[in-house]
Amino acid sequence: MWHILGAGSLGTLWATRLARAGCPVQLILRDAQRLRSYQHAGGLTLIEQGRAQRYAIAAQTADHPQPIQRLLLACKAYDAAAAVSQLAPRLAVGAEIVLLQNGLGSQEEVARCAPQARCIVASSTEGAFRQADFQVVFAGHGHTWLGDPLDVQPPAWLEDLRQAGIAHDWSLDVLSRLWRKLALNCAINPLTVLHDCRNGGLLEHPAQVACLCSELSELLHRCGHGTAAEDLHNDVLRVIHATAANYSSMHQDVRQRRRTEIAYLLGYACNAAERHQLQLPHLQDLYSRLLSHLDAHGLPSH
Ligand code: NAP
Numbered sequence: 001m002w003h004i005l006g007a008g009s010l011g012t013l014w015a016t017r018l019a020r021a022g023c024p025v026q027l028i029l030r031d032a033q034r035l036r037s038y039q040h041a042g043g044l045t046l047i048e049q050g051r052a053q054r055y056a057i058a059a060q061t062a063d064h065p066q067p068i069q070r071l072l073l074a075c076k077a078y079d080a081a082a083a084v085s086q087l088a089p090r091l092a093v094g095a096e097i098v099l100l101q102n103g104l105g106s107q108e109e110v111a112r113c114a115p116q117a118r119c120i121v122a123s124s125t126e127g128a129f130r131q132a133d134f135q136v137v138f139a140g141h142g143h144t145w146l147g148d149p150l151d152v153q154p155p156a157w158l159e160d161l162r163q164a165g166i167a168h169d170w171s172l173d174v175l176s177r178l179w180r181k182l183a184l185n186c187a188i189n190p191l192t193v194l195h196d197c198r199n200g201g202l203l204e205h206p207a208q209v210a211c212l213c214s215e216l217s218e219l220l221h222r223c224g225h226g227t228a229a230e231d232l233h234n235d236v237l238r239v240i241h242a243t244a245a246n247y248s249s250m251h252q253d254v255r256q257r258r259r260t261e262i263a264y265l266l267g268y269a270c271n272a273a274e275r276h277q278l279q280l281p282h283l284q285d286l287y288s289r290l291l292s293h294l295d296a297h298g299l300p301s302h
Contacts, residue, residue, distance in 0.1 A: 002160070003028055004072045005083055007044060007059070009128040010100050011074030012136035014166065016046040016055045021164035026066070027059035028087070035061055038134055045135040052135070067092040070157065071117075073110065077101040077264040078302070081109035091117050096155060098122060098146070103182055103264030104175075120155065122146045123177040143167045147174025173227070180228040183216040186266050186283070187236045189250035190290045196251075200244025208282070209236060215280040219269060222276045254297060263302040266290060 004015045005028040019025045027044075029035045043056035060066070062083075068090045075083050080101050091097075095117040099107050111119050127140030146158070146168055154170040161168050171177060187209060191202055202209055213233035220229035253260045270287045273280045291301045 001026060002070055002072055003068045004074055005062075005087070006074035006079075007034075007038065007134060008074060009130055009136050010124070010126070011072070012044045012046060012130075012134070013126060013128045013138060014072055014074060014100075015057055016044050016053075016136075017164040017166055018160060019055050019057050020053075021160070023160045023164065025057050027057055028062055028064075029059050030061070032061060035059055041134040043134070047131065047135065047137045062086045062090075064090075066090070068095055070096050070098070072098045072100065074100050076259075077103050077106035077261045078259065080106040081113050084110045085113045088114050094118070096120060100124065101261075101264065103185070103261055103268060104178055105264045105268045107178075118148065118151065120146055120148050121174050121178065123171075123174060123181055141167070143169070145169050145171040145174055145177050147171040147177075149175050176225045176228040179220055179223065179225040180232075182265055182269060183213075183220060183228065183232055184236060184239055185250075186216055186269050186286075187212045187232075188240060189248040190262075190266055190286050192248040192251045193254050194286075194289055194293060198244065198251075199240050199246050199248055202240050203244070209233075209240070211282040212286065215283045216269070219273055219276075219278060219280060219283070222278055223272055254294070254299065257297065257299065259300055260294065262290065262294070267302070 001024045002018055003026050004011050007027050007029060015025050015027060029038055038059050043054045045052050045054045068087060069092045073080055091114055097110060097114060097117050098120045099110060100122050107119060107121050122144055124144040125142030126144060127142060128136050128138050131137050144166060147170060152172055158170060188199060191208060192199060195201055210233060213236055217229040217232050250260050266287050270284055294301050
């Protein structure tokens with residue numbers, strides 16, 4: 001049984017594909033009211049290439065007594081620890097938690113809340129967004145890397161992902177993948193917020209991007225993830241070109257007045273630099289300017 005917490009973009013993307021492959025799935029929703037709205041909607045709708053399909057997947061709230069053997073955590077990084085604490089009494093012996101959160105930091109928080117569980121970390125390039133409540137658009141096909149920094153043994157349920165058509169690999173260095181993604185995010189997303197531009201707008205600020213890439217590379221080396229620093233600047237420029245017409249996820253969050261995951265992205269990077277007594281003036285300056293910007297827009301800084 002796959003228990004999936006969070007019927008948002010990624011939760012829906014995983015739940016619907018697993019369910020249609022015949023895997024048993026149970027959604028865990030926030031509260032009784034969300035459960036009622038879900039039942040009223042009649043299930044989760046996934047929209048792929050303009051075609052909508054509804055899946056009547058079973059759902060429950062966190063206080064349901066059913067034990068949990070495998071939990072897919074599909075909430076935002078800032079909700080992850082609280083969500084797992086709530087479910088901790090239901091986690092069976094030998095339970096596994098699959099963490100889909102972007103950035104770094106929430107994985108350690110979750111592991112502290114559920115020390116009895118095996119935590120499997122994921123880094124995904126798939127893209128989805130909520131068109132309406134319980135209706136999700138599969139916007140970008142991609143790949144998901146999964147791994148466990150404490151245990152190289154792949155879990156048997158990777159076969160479920162294969163059957164569900166979820167492109168994936170078991171990674172022996174998933175933390176480096178998360179660091180690389182975090183570095184790409186730090187070099188692009190905050191600047192798009194501060195310059196209020198699409199990703200391509202950063203081509204007008206090459207020196208700022210270059211300084212950030214150089215400092216981020218230094219940080220990755222110091223944190224023991226030198227492989228994640230390889231060719232970072234060129235990769236950042238490649239992403240800026242390839243996504244020139246898009247607004248970054250952080251830009252969209254700020255524009256729509258949604259809480260950002262900054263504490264688990266740029267905030268995590270700056271804290272790591274401080275822990276290693278590394279002076280990274282451009283990164284620190286970017287962080288403080290972003291915090292002021294969020295504050296001015298009435299958005300939380302964590
Ligand atoms: P999302 O659409 O906002 O969905 C998060 C869901 O978690 C919401 O449905 C929310 O419930 C639910 N939730 C939060 N706390 C809960 C709780 N205690 N109990 C039950 N449900 C709870 O977020 P997302 O876009 O799927 O992102 C999830 C993570 O994946 C983020 O870290 C994101 O950065 C990462 N990611 C996303 C994408 C993407 O394309 N979307 C791609 C790669 C990585 P409500 O609906 O009730 O608020």
